[in-house]
Amino acid sequence: MSTALTPAELFAHIDAGDVPLILDVRNQNEFESWRIEGTREVPTRNVPIWQAVEEVEDLAAQIPDGTIVVCAHGNGSDLLIEMLAQAGRSVTNLVGGTAAWAELLICLPLPGLPEPFIGWQIQRPAKACLSYVIGVPGHACIVVDPARFLQEYLDLAARADMTITHVIDTHVHADHISGGPQLAERVNATYHVPMEDTGGSTPFANEPLIDGAALDLGAASIEVLAVKMPGHTPGTTCIHIPGHLLLTGDTVFVRGVGRPDLTGQADDLAQQLFHTVHDVLRPLEPTTMVLPAHWTFLNEIGTDGLVKTTLGEVFNSTLMSEADMAAFVREIVTSLPAAPQIYDTIRLVNSGQPATAAEMETLEIGKNQCAASTTT
Numbered sequence: 001m002s003t004a005l006t007p008a009e010l011f012a013h014i015d016a017g018d019v020p021l022i023l024d025v026r027n028q029n030e031f032e033s034w035r036i037e038g039t040r041e042v043p044t045r046n047v048p049i050w051q052a053v054e055e056v057e058d059l060a061a062q063i064p065d066g067t068i069v070v071c072a073h074g075n076g077s078d079l080l081i082e083m084l085a086q087a088g089r090s091v092t093n094l095v096g097g098t099a100a101w102a103e104l105l106i107c108l109p110l111p112g113l114p115e116p117f118i119g120w121q122i123q124r125p126a127k128a129c130l131s132y133v134i135g136v137p138g139h140a141c142i143v144v145d146p147a148r149f150l151q152e153y154l155d156l157a158a159r160a161d162m163t164i165t166h167v168i169d170t171h172v173h174a175d176h177i178s179g180g181p182q183l184a185e186r187v188n189a190t191y192h193v194p195m196e197d198t199g200g201s202t203p204f205a206n207e208p209l210i211d212g213a214a215l216d217l218g219a220a221s222i223e224v225l226a227v228k229m230p231g232h233t234p235g236t237t238c239i240h241i242p243g244h245l246l247l248t249g250d251t252v253f254v255r256g257v258g259r260p261d262l263t264g265q266a267d268d269l270a271q272q273l274f275h276t277v278h279d280v281l282r283p284l285e286p287t288t289m290v291l292p293a294h295w296t297f298l299n300e301i302g303t304d305g306l307v308k309t310t311l312g313e314v315f316n317s318t319l320m321s322e323a324d325m326a327a328f329v330r331e332i333v334t335s336l337p338a339a340p341q342i343y344d345t346i347r348l349v350n351s352g353q354p355a356t357a358a359e360m361e362t363l364e365i366g367k368n369q370c371a372a373s374t375t376t
Contacts, residue, residue, distance in 0.1 A: 004095050052080055108123065167181075
């Protein structure tokens with residue numbers, strides 16, 4: 001392993017299981033907010049940089065060779081690895097630190113799509129966020145729930161000779177800043193976000209999708225449909241290729257459902273979520289591939305690296321099979337943890353409130369907390 005790794009290289013080493021230790025030298029409060037995570041558990045230790053510098057010889061004796069040293073932007077850790085090298089320890093710096101890690105997107109091809117569709121699940125490990133590109137080579141594609149770092153989506157579309165014609169946010173996100181409006185403007189695509197979630201208007205061009213709306217992607221006879229699935233938010237609108245896949249946003253995850261309290265309507269939205277589960281999802285083909293917008297725990301990542309399940313598996317959970325609405329609502333609402341205070345601000349930014357790049361970086365600190373419950 002070299003003396004410096006990019007975020008993508010670190011992700012690959014974590015996936016391969018050859019990272020012996022991550023030494024995070026940020027302040028304790030920053031470390032407690034979020035930390036480096038990949039596809040598997042990695043031993044992690046937090047020693048603030050000032051303490052690490054003062055105790056560098058003792059620290060060198062305590063950590064293994066191959067340790068990855070991480071700070072906020074890569075400068076403090078770069079200095080520390082030189083000091084650790086002088087103390088006889090071979091370690092590696094994460095280039096750009098956690099700020100660079102926050103921008104990492106991992107693109108994985110989606111299996112099982114009907115001809116002639118192709119697609120990718122784009123994973124953002126720092127936020128445990130998922131977005132999607134699905135389309136027809138040589139024709140058009142859609143981008144769903146994009147992160148604010150746009151190049152990966154542009155590259156994927158270009159690689160398959162596809163034009164991005166629709167950019168869709170399934171709902172107004174509360175945990176991260178959407179790149180949807182900017183991406184749509186950049187490629188002259190139509191942007192869609194539910195108006196029920198934005199307060200009734202947006203300062204950017206927006207054509208909300210109605211229930212059952214079909215998206216034309218060119219030379220494909222199979223319909224790509226918008227499906228209203230309220231519950232996490234009032235207007236959540238998901239994407240369905242009948243008999244094949246459902247992009248569920250934050251409505252349903254691999255384990256659990258989306259929390260209904262982020263817009264201050266927990267009881268009402270939990271009731272709507274109950275109807276979404278039983279009236280919209282239950283009648284669909286149980287083999288339908290469920291592709292959510294987030295994951296919560298590492299065991300939601302499959303052996304193929306993808307975060308996915310089937311509707312049949314979803315309905316194996318006790319909560320999803322609960323036939324009594326009052327019990328369903330009670331189980332969700334009474335188990336909700338407090339939502340991060342910054343979520344209200346993020347929702348405003350995603351509805352059009354201006355924010356600087358520095359403000360966006362600060363708002364996005366921390367893993368998503370969008371799940372209401374999980375199943376085992």
